[in-house]
Amino acid sequence: MKKIAYMLLALILCMTVMPVHKAEASYLKTVRVALFMDEPGLYSNKTSYATLGSKSNLNLKLNQAQLLTYNANAQLKVGLNDYKVKVMESTSFESVNKAYQSLKAAGGSASIISMQKNDTLVYQLVEGSYATEALAKAALEKWKKSLSSLISGVPSISGPFALTEGMYSTKNDALMAASKYGKQGLDTAVALQVDSSGKAYYSAVIGMVSSQAELDLIKIVASTLGGQFNSLSGSEQLIIIRHDHALTNHSGTFNDLVLFNGGQHKLVVTAAEDGTVNLTERANRSYRGSLEFGRHNNQFYVINELSVEQYLYSVVAVEMYTSWPLEALKAQAVASRTFVAQKGMQFKIAHVVDTTLSQAYYGADSETENTRKAVDQTRGEIILYNGKAIDAVYSSNAGGNTAKASEVWRNDLPYLQTVPSNDTLAEEGLLDWYKIVLNDGKVGYMRSDYLKDTGQKNEAGLAIYQVTGDKVAVRKHPLVQATVNQIAELTKGTQVTYIGKHVQSNAYRWLRGPYTSNELLAAINKQLGSNYSQPILKLEVASRGESGRALSIKMNNEILKLSSPDSIRSLFNVDGSLPSTKLDIEASGSVAILGANGQIRQKDDGSQSITIQSLSNQTTSSSPYVYVLNGAGDVRAVTKEASYTFTGTGFGHGVGMSQYGAYQLARAGYDYQSILKYYYTGVTIAKDE
Numbered sequence: 001m002k003k004i005a006y007m008l009l010a011l012i013l014c015m016t017v018m019p020v021h022k023a024e025a026s027y028l029k030t031v032r033v034a035l036f037m038d039e040p041g042l043y044s045n046k047t048s049y050a051t052l053g054s055k056s057n058l059n060l061k062l063n064q065a066q067l068l069t070y071n072a073n074a075q076l077k078v079g080l081n082d083y084k085v086k087v088m089e090s091t092s093f094e095s096v097n098k099a100y101q102s103l104k105a106a107g108g109s110a111s112i113i114s115m116q117k118n119d120t121l122v123y124q125l126v127e128g129s130y131a132t133e134a135l136a137k138a139a140l141e142k143w144k145k146s147l148s149s150l151i152s153g154v155p156s157i158s159g160p161f162a163l164t165e166g167m168y169s170t171k172n173d174a175l176m177a178a179s180k181y182g183k184q185g186l187d188t189a190v191a192l193q194v195d196s197s198g199k200a201y202y203s204a205v206i207g208m209v210s211s212q213a214e215l216d217l218i219k220i221v222a223s224t225l226g227g228q229f230n231s232l233s234g235s236e237q238l239i240i241i242r243h244d245h246a247l248t249n250h251s252g253t254f255n256d257l258v259l260f261n262g263g264q265h266k267l268v269v270t271a272a273e274d275g276t277v278n279l280t281e282r283a284n285r286s287y288r289g290s291l292e293f294g295r296h297n298n299q300f301y302v303i304n305e306l307s308v309e310q311y312l313y314s315v316v317a318v319e320m321y322t323s324w325p326l327e328a329l330k331a332q333a334v335a336s337r338t339f340v341a342q343k344g345m346q347f348k349i350a351h352v353v354d355t356t357l358s359q360a361y362y363g364a365d366s367e368t369e370n371t372r373k374a375v376d377q378t379r380g381e382i383i384l385y386n387g388k389a390i391d392a393v394y395s396s397n398a399g400g401n402t403a404k405a406s407e408v409w410r411n412d413l414p415y416l417q418t419v420p421s422n423d424t425l426a427e428e429g430l431l432d433w434y435k436i437v438l439n440d441g442k443v444g445y446m447r448s449d450y451l452k453d454t455g456q457k458n459e460a461g462l463a464i465y466q467v468t469g470d471k472v473a474v475r476k477h478p479l480v481q482a483t484v485n486q487i488a489e490l491t492k493g494t495q496v497t498y499i500g501k502h503v504q505s506n507a508y509r510w511l512r513g514p515y516t517s518n519e520l521l522a523a524i525n526k527q528l529g530s531n532y533s534q535p536i537l538k539l540e541v542a543s544r545g546e547s548g549r550a551l552s553i554k555m556n557n558e559i560l561k562l563s564s565p566d567s568i569r570s571l572f573n574v575d576g577s578l579p580s581t582k583l584d585i586e587a588s589g590s591v592a593i594l595g596a597n598g599q600i601r602q603k604d605d606g607s608q609s610i611t612i613q614s615l616s617n618q619t620t621s622s623s624p625y626v627y628v629l630n631g632a633g634d635v636r637a638v639t640k641e642a643s644y645t646f647t648g649t650g651f652g653h654g655v656g657m658s659q660y661g662a663y664q665l666a667r668a669g670y671d672y673q674s675i676l677k678y679y680y681t682g683v684t685i686a687k688d689e
Helices: 002-015 093-105 133-146 171-182 212-225 308-319 326-343 369-376 405-409 517-528 565-571 659-667 672-679
Strands: 030-039 043-045 049-053 058-062 065-070 075-080 083-090 110-117 120-130 156-158 161-168 188-194 200-209 229-232 238-244 255-260 267-271 277-279 285-287 290-296 299-307 381-385 432-437 443-447 451-457 463-467 472-474 488-490 495-503 509-516 539-544 550-555 583-587 591-594 600-603 611-613 619-621 625-629 635-639 643-649 684-687
Touching (some): 030 308, 049 290, 083 093, 110 188, 120 133, 133 156, 161 171, 171 188, 212 229, 308 326, 326 369, 539 583, 672 684
Antiparallel strands (some): 049 277, 058 065, 058 267, 188 200, 238 255, 463 495, 509 643, 539 550, 583 643
């Protein structure tokens, strides 16, 4: 009875929310999230343009100067005013559009620009965003070759060198002025810039060529009309607006293509009335706050800047199932807030990126009422150790116990210790997958609800099962993987041989393989930059940490040189990284055979063959498998080639909070503070409004 009383008291204590202390140092109030950027060695995700829309009005600012407002539901494209390939020009929209579709299918990023030239409406196919003329010329040669049958005329390079003329109050006035120069066969557009008093005005743009020498020639032609010109070289504070038909895919309708000069200039777009901005190129997601565009490392970047709390509305929704208990979601909110606060400006011009390299962030559309509640109810709270924000790392599933930071990244942090973690929830309700042998000798897995026992057995005494569905996939691993080809597709009534089962691979328990020696060598050489060529005869975990995770790997009696123990996950990336480093390696091609004379023969690799001779003196090759039946009646499929199967528990690095473990604790009655203090040793939780 005393034991029960103590347990009840502990439960009451853990359900009581402890007071949150005020943080001594201010936490991060706003966060910059890189959606597209190129930072060598850290992160690279590129786009040439950003296609924007909103249910609210969109406001465009250049260096804090308000320039334009687009009405709700309008679409526009934003990009850099740099070097581009002018692939073709034609009065036929259909011919330009046909080339555009082929270019897009080949991975190009293009626009279909229209303008008046020689008293005729023409369409230009313009591709890319290039920092230098040389890069644009290389792209030009590529498109000339691949689109030769579709393009007419001679492709050329356009660039940031141009002339501006006049100061007009409307875009239409500027277009009318530009048309005068278009009659002379010159490329034209309109610009919007700000005068010394802060007032915006339009001007006609003429030229848009790739060098000053070309611009000098343009000026001679344009000067015959007697205008007063200013020269542009790609550094001025302005935007150039062109008509783009690529989004509408129609000759008579267009959207604005807004181009601005990079360098010190930044274009910022916000939605009115706290609305969201939609970005087509990033999975059509919508974002709170503002989208900032600029040039960094000679590449176009897109950064979403918003409040940390609004950022967390999405992060919590993506990083944890929104249907989980509120206390688990609150623990995630505090951990995620602390994570971003501790990192600082990790990506030079951004605090974080929107992938799991930082924290997964999918914008406003992923938010739910529960995630907003979890964030709002923990507003401003961060986790501290000795008064400083901790590195609040977390993973999906710790596989039974978390790891010290030193086990995974070789850095020792006192608040990241090994603790037991109840993570089995991940496999609750999952079906078994049956390991089966097909008539052609192939081995794979099929979900158990698509098979039934016929009650028959084959000559070896193994159960024969029958497929109950039509076009049912046989897979390499006991789970559905879109990136891994299925082994076969069986029709209803097909009979197979049952040789075992495995619960569907999940975040707690998983299986990958078998992988051949050649497959693993290719993966290892790619990861390590090595040139191993000898077959793998032996592969094993050489040492383990306190949590049971692999610290080092030995191949053919040689310890492989790894950047960190966590890199073991990607070391064996044949068809995807391994889920965790809490793993075991089984030599699938290894078997010990006891002969009639009592001698034991060991088969370790594909160079050693096995031939089985029956009483009638018939022989059977071991290709592709030999099926070994032990004394307990269990069957093992031994591969002909040297092959290795990986089994393990956990998903992710396993350091810090386990998300599945947090769910279990919340379900047991723990509040979010207790969950956090369980996984992060010796910490306090502080709040800064």
